[in-house]
Amino acid sequence: MLHGIALRYFVEVARTGSLAAASENLHVAVSALSRQIAKLEQEVGTPLFERLPRGMVLTESGELLAQHARRALMDADAVLADISAAHALGGGIVRVGCTEGFTRYFLPSVLAAFxxxxxxxxxxxxxxxxxxxxxxxxxGDVDLGLGFSTATSTAVSVEFTQSAPVCALLPPTHPLAHKDRLTLDDLLAHPVAVLERGTTVRQLLDWCCSARGRHLEPLLTGNNSSAMHHFAALTGVITLGSRIALRGMRNDASLLAKDIDEPLLQQRQMQLTTMKDRRLPAIVERFLVKLKEALSATD
Structure with a gap:
């Protein structure tokens, strides 16, 4: 039978890719970790890691065990958390991972209400x-994930999904502010601040420009959408993002969201995800319900 302590050690070594790093995080001697990993490998009858000069890499068998172990340990933690929370009258912890745009207004508002x-x-x-x-x-580093995607994920469970087209975000004083929908030509005729490559916004915009045979030369690029928003509000340029990034603002009309008449820019979804087959702690389940309600709300 696989023991809980050995699985915890195994999962941490798998996460960090190093006995030394796992030892430091767990405050357990490297030799103790190594013995527990060896016992696991003996019990399952196959190597779980490849020992490389730069660290430990999971084998195919190791990957299968890691998926099981993460769920099993988190299910056990969820039960313990529910018991503890019951005595603490609603206590517990909720861990949320998200793409950066949700941190400006939307998620802080939902967290504050909860x-x-x-x-x-x-x-x-x-x-x-x-x-x-x-x-x-x-x-399992976070309980819930909130972000944008151009495809449905198969690595996690999707709890909620919603179309999230890329929009133009611009100040009310911008020359295009009177238009209900913008075109790619509208965007390219004005200075634009846009997120760097590696984001869904930039990926879809680059695809759109390529399909149209056009070239984008942004005035500003960066990896922080809040900086893009603030720069646009101060300078009057256009930035790109989502309507939900502005949801939750109070007495702040510094940016307007405008639809863009380009099919490629419509191919984006907002997804709320959890670990596959994981039992969520009760407090996380309650927060999940509230988050779904907030995501479903109209602007």
Whole structure:
């Protein structure tokens, strides 16, 4: 029978790719970790790691065990958390990973509202690229993932999905502010601030320009959408993003969201994800319900 402590050691070595790093994180001697990994390999009858000069890499068998172990450990943690939360009258922790645009207004607003109802709940909020968010959910670093994608993920469970076209975000004083829908020609005729490559916004915009035989020369590029928004509001240029990035603003009309009449820019979805087959702690389930409600709300 596989023991919980050995699985925890195994999962941490798999996560860090190093006995030394896992030892430091777990405050356990390297020799103890090595013995537990060896016992696991003896019990399952096959190597779980490839020992390389630069670290430990999971074998195919190791990958299968890692998927099982992560779910099993998190299910056990969820039960313990529910028991503890019951005694703490609603306590617990909710960990959310998201792409950076959700951190400006939307998620802080949802977290604040949930805090009012569950004041003992603690939160962790991490932002990264869509690929990073999916990976965090897949390995259990976060409970919920919120981001944009151009395809339905198979690595995680999709709890909620919604069309999220790329929009033009511009100040009310911009010459195009009176138009209901913009064209690619409209965008390219004015200065644009846009996120760098590696984001769904930039990926779809580049595809759109390539299909049209056009070239984009942004005035500003960066990896922070809040910086793009603020720069657009201060300078009067156009930036690109989503309507939901502006949802939750209070007394702030610095940017308007305009649809763009380009089919390629419509091929984006917003996805709320969890680890496959994982039992979520009760407090996370409650937050998931509230988050779905907020995502479903109209502007």
């Amino acid at each position: 805090h009012v109802e569950h004041p003992l709940t603690r939160f962790v909020l991490r932002s990264g690229t869509p690929a990073q968010v999916e990976h965090w959910v897949e390995i």
